[in-house]
Structures are given as structure tokens and as C-alpha cells.
Amino acid sequence: MSKERKADLSTLLRPYENKWIALTLDNSKVVAAAKTLSDLLRKLKGKDAREFEFMKVPDFKACYAPAAKI
């Protein structure tokens, strides 16, 4: 939790619409991506999941209700 995270992931996440991803803790890099979290964990097998932050990348066309500002 010591590294500062990036707050703008609009470029980094562009290839990963609707995917589960594993981010480095500073959010500078996507280390793995998959359609489901189970599949993502399989891709990370042998690695320590605690070293990554999981995120579900939203659909780019739909607007989830709490999304707030363009």
C-alpha cells in the first residue's frame, strides 16, 4: 500500500473491456487478464495473488449507475 497508484487508467485498460485483470500495486501495468476471475487465477498460478490488485474492467459502452462524470 506504500506505492502511489495511478488514478487515470483510461489508456492502460483500453484493451481489457469486460475482463478481470491483475494490476501491479502501483497500477502501472496489467500482468494478466481473463474473462472470469477463476480463469485469471489459473493464469496467475504459481504467483502470489497478494502482489496484485484485481479489478473488473467495466463495459465501455454501458454506463453503470454509480459512474458519475464524463
Added chain:
Amino acid sequence: MLPPLKFDFLRVPADPSPRYPKRRSVLIPALSIRLFNKDDQNLFQPIKALIDSGAGFSIFPVEVARLIGLTLEDDRIEELQGINGVKFKGYLQDFILEVGGWKFNSFGFFTQANIVVPVLGREGFFSLFEVRLNLSKESIELKAVVDHLKS
């Protein structure tokens, strides 16, 4: 009590739409959190979750519960309902929630359903913090209303 915890909204990709033809991204109120097993804090998982005042409870994928060694018991299953009316089942479980480096006792549901996104809801998140979403400053401010855990 803690001073207010401050975070930025998260900017994620978005496609143009008829209403917003130049849109390439959108800001969402997502936080980087960590969920810990209460009995063994070596078991934890960082994850991003969306602040959602419309959700009655916090909801996470069941895989996260397994990663942090939570036991999901059949007698703690409850039926939940999404905004689209679809019902799904979730296991209620206690855990430690870490936000901004501070830990709090919390609880939420873990589900096998294909959830859109992990959410921080009213019980287990809004019950811990006074939440202020400031769109003009693109900032999130959390003021704890309960004591944090001492390490």
C-alpha cells in the same frame, strides 16, 4: 478518530455515445481496498471496488473469499437481487476491510454469480464511513464513524 481519508475518482475507458460523442473515458468512484481474514492477517487480497450507495451490502466474488481462507457456510447463504431484478445467492462473511492503510471490522457477501463489479454497499461500508463524493473536485472523502483496528 481518524482525519478524513481522501482519494481520487478513477478514470477508466468509455466509448462515445449519442449523448457524449467525444467521450473517451469516465470517472468512477472506485477504491483500492484489501480484504483480510480476521483470524490470519497474512491472508489478504487487494481488489478495486466501486462505492455504491444503492447496494444494501458489499458484494465480492467468491474466489476472493477462497483466496483469503474464509469459510463459506451454507447456513449463511442469503438471496440477493440486482438492480435488473435478477436474484442470486451470496454467502455472508466477516472480514477486515483495509481502506487507505486503515483497517476496520466489516462484512459482506461473496457470490458465485457473475457480478458486474465488486461493490462497497451501505452495510459494511457506508456503516463505517461518512462518504462524500465531490464531482467538481473529482475527489472521494471518507470520514470514519467507527474506531479503526489497532495493529
